[in-house]
Amino acid sequence: MHPADLPPFPARLPLLTPRLTLRPYVPSDEAAFFAVLGKDRARLQEAFPARLAAVQTSADAGRILESFDLDWHTKRMFVLGIWRTAGGQYLGDISLKPTWARTVTAEIGYYLASEAEGYGYAREALTAAVQLGFSPIINADRLVIRCRVDNPRSCAVAVANGFQLVPPQPRLWSPRKLEKESDILHFALNRP
Template identity: 55%
Template sequence: MHAALPPPLTPLITARLTLRPYQSTDEADFFAVLDQNRRRLEPSFPARVASVQTLADATRTIKQFAQDWRTGRLYVFGIWHRETAAYLGDISLRPTLQNPVSAEVGYYLAAHAEGQGYAREALAAAVQFGFGEYLQARYLTLRCRRNNPRSLAVAEATGFRPVSTRRRLWPLRSPETEIMHYRLDAAS
């Protein structure tokens, strides 16, 4: 793929946050945020919510994240508040398998962590990781639901620009929503 060795498991440190790959001791926090925010997260993260229904599922998912990291399939960082050590959510980068390398970014926060600038701070750190020495992505992409103005604002404040809008039915029982696609190119 793009790197002979996986990136080190070194945390990304920002002014208020620590972003780090999950450890086996994180399953309770990981499960609690997904379980407490299940309804809110399901429209945007249906696979994650569906796959983590129990604490055992959380343990299995965290093990899969570690395997994905080693193989370069997916890089998932849990987001923790530096001062309080509270778990806030996660952010991930899914690289492409072809050249030029690009990666899709996905992120979510617990409801109590929204509206405080944490997503913007975490996304800025993930951008640096994506364009950094290990991944060396040419560009990054992300998707936001048009009816999620906070997520749209986070993308644009971090330098992402809209490239298209697509209509999508998800889940089939809900009304049609628009998905905004964003892109951020590496500095030349």
């Protein structure tokens, strides 16, 4: 399936959970986005090196948010900011990156600000992302998550949302320089 064959996405409709609002970024999110990446840079470096390398300044953050908007329109990647509905605090983000093949697979990645960890927000956000992944917008047959072996919380979030541990799939490209495939656990969830 080609992305152009998919129905258009209602670009600014949020996904709502009991406590969270997940929505595509808008330009006014730049400061909150930059603040979390700046504050949690050391903690996020290992899992999100490309994003952190791309966001060194507030202006960089604005350009990245613009690129996320383009990604939505081209259906290359669907990035949602995670906001606490009560109070509007920015908590992190979650993304789905589809592979548009005969069998559509979407890889999910997510992070939370350090002060938002431990409250079940990641599980709640992942539940909404799973619904988006299987919805007509992406229409994935399978969702996948890669978790670092040394991040048991992330693994627990995947398992709590029904993902199963699976053997790693062969990759067409080598892992990141410092990432060994043995450091990564792979989880998958097939369309119900």
